[in-house]
Amino acid sequence: MTEQDGAPAAITILLVEDDAPTCWRLQDALVKAGYEVRTAGTLGQARQAMAARAPAVLLTDLRLPDGHGIELIRETRQRFPDTEIMVISALGDEESVISAITVGATGYLLKDAFPTDIATTVRELVAGHSPISASIARFIVRRTQTTAAPPPGPLLNTARLTPREIDILWGIAKGFSYAEIASHLGLSRQTVPGHIKNIYRKLEVHTRSEAVFEAVQQGLIKL
């Protein structure tokens, strides 16, 4: 909120991407939008960068030379709950994006997005919106419906989603605008993004508790 004044107390972004041209491109777009961007090409470099100071936003690719971005997301979410996390994806494939969301990501960015869109998406994320695409929304709803045999892929805590949230997801999946969804469901337009944020949080909550459970199991935490 304080940044709206245009003060150069810039938002720091850690960009983790091993492909140099892609990294430059994203960095250019973000720097041009006024963000302070640090970059890392590997998981190790990213951890080093994080050790010094937590960034406000973590933008990370998933396939990294020395590991998987999911690990970085999980660690970051646990150590710095205030950091906004975003996945960079080439094709926006639902499987990877959902995996990232379940460990703490709150949005995703396509690598070929226009520079303005890149900046806009990050800005919205910082402002508290969670961008969601039609195909991701559809993917989540599908998981709520197939209860008999869970499909392969990440486990989703979809049982916690309310019918209203599922309706919103369906609306997004079918290309309705937020305004149309709001009017169909008798909501105010502003509440729809809030619901989406909730959906993200619920999906993530599931894995947080799971992580705690796992940590207890492995003797990392004593209760």
Place this chain on the structure above:
Amino acid sequence: MSEVVVEPLVTAKARRRLRLTRLVPYVLLQVLIVIACILMLRLMPPDDPDDYAVSEFSLRENGATQAVTLPHYTSSRYSLQDPPLYSGPFTFRANGAQTAWSVFLPRFSNAVEVAVNGVVILDSRRDDTANRPDRNTPQIAVITSSLLHDGSNQLTVRLFVWGPLKGFLDTVYVGPDDALRPTYETRTLLFVTLPVVFSAWQSLLAVILAIMWLMRRREPVYGVLALGMLIGALQAFVPPPVPPAPYPQLAAILLASAPIESALVVVFATLFFGWRWPRYGMLLFVPGLSILLVGLIASQPLPRIVFLFLGVPTVGLCLMLLAIIVTNAVIKRQDAASFTFGCAVTIVLTCWFHDMLSVFDIVPDDRTFVTRLSYSAMLVAIGAGLTWRFARALNQVDSFAGQLIARVREAEERLKASFAREEERARAEALANERTRLMRDLHDGLGGQLVSIVALSERGTDGAPIADAARAALKDLRLVIDSMDDIGGDLMLALGSWRERAAAQLRPHDIALDWHVATPQGLPLHPELRPWHVIQIVRILDEAVTNAVKHAKARKITVTIETLGGAPQDRRGVIRIADDGQGFALPDAGAANGEATGASQTARGLRNMKSRACRCGAALEIDSSPSGTSVRLQLPQRFPDSDTAAG
């Protein structure tokens, strides 16, 4: 030529030799059985207590009196009014012992009335079974002690004869009851109880055979035998009328039963051993039916005489026919049923000859008839043969069922294998089809774009054109991937993704995307919707948007989605894309104007859109005017199954 003739001769000779080797042991065995039978018959009559025999009698017959010695055959054939009267003395010694005395008559025909000192103590006419000449029934009667006096007593036996056989009276025994009764009981067991047992067996056989016939009407063989057994059982259990009887016809029916029964058994044997019933076979029933007819019309003693001269030989003839049939079956089949049956026939035949010799006084005998008794051997053989055959049939059924199960299992395996092959083939075909489709889609979009990227970068162009081509390639890749998703027939889900891509495409050009879903449900569901349909539709929409961006200089693109038609069966989805650009000349007009490359590219794009719409069975309308372009895509009610429309 000669070889052809010789060969059957050789086989015929071999067959004859084979038959002979089978016949000889069988015949020898039958001879042994005959000898055994004769020996048995010699030994069979139980020993009578000779100490108490009374055989010196005076016989008064037809007014004349003479001295006779028992056993005695009278010349009378039919004497009921004035029957032959035997009278003779016997000596009674009281000795102070209080034992009762009895009169014991081992054998007589047909009925007797016994009196001691003028008082009647026994009348066998009251005993039904005693009136059957073929049953050899003995009689015993206790003499009331008050009738006897020490010393000589008078015994009189009145013999009732009703032919056709001559009267016969065996030696009479008078003595202490406990000395005579064991012999009497042995005879009763042998000649009364045993036949009842066999008759019961015969009735049972009749019931079983009748049930078999009822369940298997196609095989008259069991019905024939059931009828025979039934007649035999009736004959055994119906009490014969004693003359003068109120219903003499009943006697005729019973008389006729024996030849009819034996004829039926011949019919059975013929059918059972697989022979064809000869055309004149029915003649075998003529004697039995004649006796029946005579019995119904004429009065006694004619039916009995007819029986003696027609019925008894018929029985013998039938037995001989049976022997021939069975011998043949034994030679041909060598099975247990025919063998047992053959031995039984031999026994019965031997006994029949024995009885004939006895009837015609050729062999002096005490006139014990054994044919009826030996007939039980045949009944046992029939029962055994049927059971044997039944068991064998069951075994055959079992093995057949086993074979059937094995065959079905084999067929199942084959079917399974064929199903698996078919499934594999279908899967491979589906895979190949999908690959072809993907190839075409990638070739249409991604391939072309990558080639143009290569071309642009080789020419040294940098910046926007390459970026555009690469972005278009990525967009197309996403489209192809998206199209693989299962959207469950809801085109809206595909349009939702498309909207995001289109919005991202339009944003840099500062073109607004006005998205409007006119009906709440959007588009109707199409369960038959396939990925390749989706790809065609999305490409049409892409082309429309691209045209608006590249050529029309539009500021706003409006997408309207709605469903037309009320009833579920004629609902049609409509997607309309309208821009506010300057429009373009439609191909026909463009060709006339001879415009530049932009127009020809547009023309190609439009042609593509049309052909894609046509493949999906959708109707495409394009309107262009200086105030804007409108593309209206009306979806079909049902998407076509195959992609043959475009080829």
